[in-house]
Amino acid sequence: MSSGPVPLAERARTVVPGGVNSGQRNVPGLGDLVITGTGGARFRTADGREFTDFHAAFGPPLLGHNDPDVARAAAETGATLGHMGVGVTEGEVLLAEQLVELLPSVEKVLLTSTGSEATFHALRVARAATGRRLVVKFQGCYHGWHDSVSLNVISEPAKVGGHDPISTGILTEVLDSTLVLPFNDSAAVRHAFAELGSDIAAVIVEPVPHNVGALLPYEEFLTTLREETRRAGSVLVFDEVITGFRHDLGGWQRISGVTPDLTTLGKAIANGAPVGAIGGRADLMDLFSTRPGAPAFFAGTYNGHPGVVAAALATLRKLREEPVHEHVFRLGERARTELRELYARLGVPVTVAGYGSVFVTYFMDGTALDGGVPRTYEDLLANDAARFVGYRRRLLDHGLFELPLNLKRSHISYAHTDEDVDRLLEGTEAAVKAVLA
Numbered sequence: 099m100s101s102g103p104v105p106l107a108e109r110a111r112t113v114v115p116g117g118v119n120s121g122q123r124n125v126p127g128l129g130d131l132v133i134t135g136t137g138g139a140r141f142r143t144a145d146g147r148e149f150t151d152f153h154a155a156f157g158p159p160l161l162g163h164n165d166p167d168v169a170r171a172a173a174e175t176g177a178t179l180g181h182m183g184v185g186v187t188e189g190e191v192l193l194a195e196q197l198v199e200l201l202p203s204v205e206k207v208l209l210t211s212t213g214s215e216a217t218f219h220a221l222r223v224a225r226a227a228t229g230r231r232l233v234v235k236f237q238g239c240y241h242g243w244h245d246s247v248s249l250n251v252i253s254e255p256a257k258v259g260g261h262d263p264i265s266t267g268i269l270t271e272v273l274d275s276t277l278v279l280p281f282n283d284s285a286a287v288r289h290a291f292a293e294l295g296s297d298i299a300a301v302i303v304e305p306v307p308h309n310v311g312a313l314l315p316y317e318e319f320l321t322t323l324r325e326e327t328r329r330a331g332s333v334l335v336f337d338e339v340i341t342g343f344r345h346d347l348g349g350w351q352r353i354s355g356v357t358p359d360l361t362t363l364g365k366a367i368a369n370g371a372p373v374g375a376i377g378g379r380a381d382l383m384d385l386f387s388t389r390p391g392a393p394a395f396f397a398g399t400y401n402g403h404p405g406v407v408a409a410a411l412a413t414l415r416k417l418r419e420e421p422v423h424e425h426v427f428r429l430g431e432r433a434r435t436e437l438r439e440l441y442a443r444l445g446v447p448v449t450v451a452g453y454g455s456v457f458v459t460y461f462m463d464g465t466a467l468d469g470g471v472p473r474t475y476e477d478l479l480a481n482d483a484a485r486f487v488g489y490r491r492r493l494l495d496h497g498l499f500e501l502p503l504n505l506k507r508s509h510i511s512y513a514h515t516d517e518d519v520d521r522l523l524e525g526t527e528a529a530v531k532a533v534l535a
């Protein structure tokens with residue numbers, strides 16, 4: 099007897115480990131999610147469901163999925179200009195010129211295909227420049243999949259304060275050359291530099307750690323990082339893979355007024371096309387081997403791919419010419435404010451945090467927190483993970499997609515409308531009432 103065609107997700111599991119191509123795409127409790135179409139603020143699945151998407155692929159499509167201007171620019175370029183892997187194209191120069199113009203720290207810039215490659219090279223060149231071993235990162239920050247930074251992102255309470263690798267297969271020597279400090283703790287930074295400053299090659303930080311939702315930095319914390327790294331001759335790296343362009347065309351460095359030595363970018367700068375960038379002080383960037391004879395090896399077959407560069411240029415044009423930030427900031431503020439009001443009315447203690455287009459509802463009472471929002475990873479240990487995930491699973495029944503994984507942030511894009519925020523509020527109310535019932 100014929101049993102009919104094998105479902106795609108099952109075929110995927112046969113030939114792809116777990117059936118998906120990146121960790122965290124296989125979300126427990128979600129069932130098989132076979133994506134068949136995206137557009138603006140929505141996506142569709144093979145089983146006929148349609149969702150309003152507040153996950154937004156971990157953040158790239160700031161303009162919304164398949165933005166027509168970005169898609170057209172990439173397709174038109176692709177029709178006439180293939181990737182050569184030698185020399186340079188006009189688009190690469192135009193993009194570099196704009197990144198230099200927009201980001202205060204960027205005097206020169208190189209393109210990569212991902213954010214991980216950008217942060218990898220930032221640390222490599224910092225070690226090349228200083229001849230030092232240690233890298234400082236902060237609990238709760240994620241900088242990609244490579245060994246030096248693959249630790250202490252979302253850690254169980256007992257692991258906070260120690261080394262907590264997110265993968266096996268990493269040499270202990272590599273993990274031991276990364277020092278993990280608490281975010282927003284200036285005293286800890288000063289202490290580390292007093293003890294080990296002459297060994298510290300780089301400090302890498304998400305200026306707003308969005309990989310655990312949203313921890314807003316104290317102004318004085320970023321200033322301390324700047325002062326201590328400058329005094330010790332270490333390299334300060336702002337990992338703006340999420341904050342860059344999403345919060346401001348000049349990144350968090352323009353918002354905070356703190357200029358790092360190096361900046362890493364990705365995600366929103368090409369609205370979903372695979373891109374990353376590393377930029378910064380000319381003397382550091384000139385150490386990369388794209389300059390003949392320079393010592394820090396830098397390469398990538400797809401770096402500066404014409405279609406990706408065209409997507410980035412079209413994204414930038416739109417971000418500069420249309421009121422994108424005004425729109426997403428207004429809807430983000432509306433979502434945060436009205437979610438707070440809604441939960442207060444329902445008598446459920448939550449802490450709604452975020453910035454601009456990013457929002458996250460933590461299931462914890464934030465009234466005792468400084469300014470009513472979390473500032474440290476330790477603050478987030480009070481979040482009820484089961485409720486955080488449970489409520490997001492319920493949202494699926496109302497056609498709303500916020501990634502049902504603990505501490506993940508949600509995003510608003512230029513394609514979202516007030517009606518989408520209305521839908522979010524209505525769905526949230528129904529989901530919360532169902533949980534409470």
Ligand code: PLP
Binds near residue numbers: 211214338365374
């Ligand atoms: N840095 C930050 C702050 C990120 O959030 C990410 C990815 O989520 C990365 C780096 C790595 O970027 P990619 O996934 O493009 O390698």
